[in-house]
Amino acid sequence: MHIAFIGLGIMGKPMARNLRRAGHDMVVYNRSRPAMDELVRDGMTAAANPADAAARADIVVTMLPNSPEVRDVVTGDNGVLSGARNGLVLIDMSSIAPLAAREIAALCGEKGVTMLDAPVSGGEPKAIDGTLAVMAGGDRDTFDRLREPVLLKMAASAVYCGPIGAGNAAKLANQIIVAANIAAVAEALTLAGQIGVDPAVVVDAIRGGLAGSAVLEAKAPMMIRDDFTPGFKIDLHIKDLANALETGHGVGSPMPITAQIAEMLQTVRADGGGQCDHSALITYFRKLTGTGGGR
Amino acid sequence: MHIAFIGLGIMGKPMARNLRRAGHDMVVYNRSRPAMDELVRDGMTAAANPADAAARADIVVTMLPNSPEVRDVVTGDNGVLSGARNGLVLIDMSSIAPLAAREIAALCGEKGVTMLDAPVSGGEPKAIDGTLAVMAGGDRDTFDRLREPVLLKMAASAVYCGPIGAGNAAKLANQIIVAANIAAVAEALTLAGQIGVDPAVVVDAIRGGLAGSAVLEAKAPMMIRDDFTPGFKIDLHIKDLANALETGHGVGSPMPITAQIAEMLQTVRADGGGQCDHSALITYFRKLTGTGGGR
Numbered sequence: 285m286h287i288a289f290i291g292l293g294i295m296g297k298p299m300a301r302n303l304r305r306a307g308h309d310m311v312v313y314n315r316s317r318p319a320m321d322e323l324v325r326d327g328m329t330a331a332a333n334p335a336d337a338a339a340r341a342d343i344v345v346t347m348l349p350n351s352p353e354v355r356d357v358v359t360g361d362n363g364v365l366s367g368a369r370n371g372l373v374l375i376d377m378s379s380i381a382p383l384a385a386r387e388i389a390a391l392c393g394e395k396g397v398t399m400l401d402a403p404v405s406g407g408e409p410k411a412i413d414g415t416l417a418v419m420a421g422g423d424r425d426t427f428d429r430l431r432e433p434v435l436l437k438m439a440a441s442a443v444y445c446g447p448i449g450a451g452n453a454a455k456l457a458n459q460i461i462v463a464a465n466i467a468a469v470a471e472a473l474t475l476a477g478q479i480g481v482d483p484a485v486v487v488d489a490i491r492g493g494l495a496g497s498a499v500l501e502a503k504a505p506m507m508i509r510d511d512f513t514p515g516f517k518i519d520l521h522i523k524d525l526a527n528a529l530e531t532g533h534g535v536g537s538p539m540p541i542t543a544q545i546a547e548m549l550q551t552v553r554a555d556g557g558g559q560c561d562h563s564a565l566i567t568y569f570r571k572l573t574g575t576g577g578g579r
Numbered sequence: 580m581h582i583a584f585i586g587l588g589i590m591g592k593p594m595a596r597n598l599r600r601a602g603h604d605m606v607v608y609n610r611s612r613p614a615m616d617e618l619v620r621d622g623m624t625a626a627a628n629p630a631d632a633a634a635r636a637d638i639v640v641t642m643l644p645n646s647p648e649v650r651d652v653v654t655g656d657n658g659v660l661s662g663a664r665n666g667l668v669l670i671d672m673s674s675i676a677p678l679a680a681r682e683i684a685a686l687c688g689e690k691g692v693t694m695l696d697a698p699v700s701g702g703e704p705k706a707i708d709g710t711l712a713v714m715a716g717g718d719r720d721t722f723d724r725l726r727e728p729v730l731l732k733m734a735a736s737a738v739y740c741g742p743i744g745a746g747n748a749a750k751l752a753n754q755i756i757v758a759a760n761i762a763a764v765a766e767a768l769t770l771a772g773q774i775g776v777d778p779a780v781v782v783d784a785i786r787g788g789l790a791g792s793a794v795l796e797a798k799a800p801m802m803i804r805d806d807f808t809p810g811f812k813i814d815l816h817i818k819d820l821a822n823a824l825e826t827g828h829g830v831g832s833p834m835p836i837t838a839q840i841a842e843m844l845q846t847v848r849a850d851g852g853g854q855c856d857h858s859a860l861i862t863y864f865r866k867l868t869g870t871g872g873g874r
Binding site: 382383405406417419421441443444445446447449450453454456457458459460461462463464465467468469471472473474475476477478479480481482485486488489490492493494495496497498499500502516528531532535536537538539540541542544545548569572573 | 701716740741742745751758763767769770772775776784787790811827833
């Protein structure tokens with residue numbers, strides 16, 4: 285297929301490469317030049333702007349930082365919609381606000397462009413390995429048609445979640461639960477430490493029960509070792525939680541847990557921790573107790 | 580061994596039966612008579628009071644609601660310590676405040692009584708099956724000696740967590756993490772529902788990733804089905820979180836997550852949900868959104 289890939293960051297570049305490896309004809313576009321040049325050396329074609337990229341493709345994939353960038357790249361001057369022909373499919377794989385995805389999809393619809401919102405979980409290593417997890421919303425037939433030849437060339441799984449915005453709704457649910465679990469593990473292990481009990485022993489005592497989780501397995505050891513190599517950065521988690529809060533406010537869903545944890549993460553960022561793994565949330569507690577390592 | 584078992588509630592009664600089944604000579608005591616009579620018919624001996632129970636035993640096991648009850652049964656008039664001989668072992672399996680366990684252990688020490696704090700996780704069915712999970716603190720040799728013949732007759736696992744209070748510290752960590760995870764799952768699934776996305780699909784999309792947890796597996800389906808059959812009751816979780824807060828205040832460990840969730844659980848209790856499973860915390864969100872089932 286002819287695929288245009290827009291947004292060649294840490295995630296987008298390896299994702300585009302996996303599509304190329306699967307045999308697709310790739311046109312690429314990025315705001316800054318070097319990432320494009322790199323992929324041109326891998327046999328892909330550089331586009332002049334998003335409109336140009338879209339004009340040469342049947343499918344446009346976007347992988348951008350947040351809702352405003354997607355809105356701009358799709359609907360702005362020289363954006364995807366100004367180059368799109370009727371029948372084009374836009375797969376936005378960025379993690380954005382579900383309501384923004386719906387608004388952008390409505391504008392796409394006016395031009396005969398079908399949009400899927402298909403954010404991923406998994407970081408750079410899984411983008412390189414092609415083992416991301418895709419959560420998708422939008423037209424079911426379009427999803428079914430592109431799941432195997434496109435999505436599963438970048439991901440190990442691709443789950444259909446419902447109408448447009450549903451992919452990002454699932455992603456936000458994921459990010460809320462992960463953040464809360466990290467905060468709870470941090471609070472609980474700090475308490476154990478203050479009582480004088482070894483946090484590693486506590487983790488071992490509780491991991492098999494109802495407190496067991498992927499966060500406890502992956503992040504508690506990082507907290508205990510003071511190793512905050514990302515992983516997933518606090519800056520990005522703050523962005524996702526801001527989208528969750530905006531969404532909650534938009535649909536009238538109370539977000540007390542998310543609001544509190546977003547605020548704690550902001551504190552860690554203000555203290556210089558934005559580029560650390562989100563497990564560095566434990567430093568919020570350590571600062572207050574005046575104990576333990578730093579970052 | 581000669582074991583006195585004090586506190587024959589929903590948990591204590593089947594735990595005493597499992598010790599009897601393992602061949603121990605059992606003396607039992609309970610504040611109200613019927614539970615005692617029942618166990619006497621199973622071949623156990625009723626004691627007149629905790630002192631009497633302790634006087635006839637090498638080991639006293641207590642399984643009581645909270646710190647004040649344990650303090651009273653152990654150190655009060657006709658309490659365990661007034662009947663105890665030098666060398667007695669007290670295994671308190673109640674879930675109490677770690678600092679209370681330390682204070683009671685110190686009073687035990689003055690009378691030559693060695694105390695383990697050994698709270699459990701797992702509810703009535705696991706108490707009946709003898710498959711509870713024990714988290715223990717106190718003298719290591721005493722723990723090692725009694726692990727196999729006593730603790731593992733009631734439990735599938737028994738983990739040594741450190742000095743006295745460490746068992747309850749691990750238990751509190753467990754309860755904090757479980758509560759926060761339930762709250763996060765409730766907040767996230769309510770948000771998904773408000774966006775118009777099926778919460779069951781969201782659970783399916785995220786369960787394999789970093790948001791995956793025992794809580795997501797066990798409690799999300801209950802939330803989705805509106806089935807709040809306990810399980811573990813909100814009243815009891817409030818008690819445990821109150822102990823966590825008291826402990827945090829005592830040792831100077833900040834508890835923002837625990838405080839917030841304790842308050843949400845109090846709201847559900849005030850609304851009549853105290854006897855529901857803790858997954859009924861989702862009704863806190865439903866009331867505010869004016870959607871979904873009730874209890």
